[in-house]
Amino acid sequence: MHDIGDDHDGEPHPHGEDHAREDARWKHDGVRVIPGDRLDPNTAQTPGMFRQAAINAARVGAQRIWAGTVAIEPDAKTGVHHHGALESVIYVVSGRARMRWGERLEYVAEAGPGDFIFVPPYVPHQEINASTDEPLHCVLVRSDNEAVVVNLPEIEPVERPETVPWIDPIHRHP
Structure with a gap:
């Protein structure tokens, strides 16, 4: 670790004030660690699913990615x-995910x-927890910061969505 105003070799930097500003910028705008217990539940929710944002524009200034x-x-x-x-990329942490996709969800x-x-x-596509008794936990990464969901009600799902209560803090079980 070096002091502000010093080069990495310990010698004083000829532009001490500029270097100090640069160090401060990197400290606050460089690598960010988002603790797993501090994710943001203020995201779009779906019945039976609870999403939490770790990386987005509001939290870290991300411009082209959401995680x-x-x-x-x-x-x-x-x-x-x-x-x-x-x-979108989904990483399965625990549980069993089933994905259906295609013009008639003919692939699984x-x-x-x-x-x-x-x-x-x-x-x-349709996202499904393949287990009837175990939760499914995943990490989700999308290539943009904006949540885009285009519902396709004209496609009959092979597996009908169940009536599952909202499980986020804003929506209570009926």
Whole structure:
């Protein structure tokens, strides 16, 4: 570690004040650590799913990426949707994820702990917790900071979304 105003070799920097400003900028605008117990639940929520933001514009100034977590209740299913031009990556921490996709959701794949799921832009899909009794925990990363969800009610889901109560602090169980 070096003192403000010194070069890395310990010699005084000829532009001490500029260097001090640069150090302060890097300290506050450089690498950020977001503790896992300080994620932001003020995100778009879906019945049966609880999303929390770790990385976004409001929290760290991210311009082209969003990252956070999602906890999905047992047997919870989304409706059919896509995320516009966004690319999404889902990392399964625990539980079993089932993804259905295609023009009629004719394709299906499952993923377990340690697996990654890639969802390309504009792909109609449905996210499902494949377990009827265990929660599913994932890390989610999207290629933009704006949440884009285009619901596709004209596509009949193979697995009907269940009526699952909202589980975020704003919406209470009926």
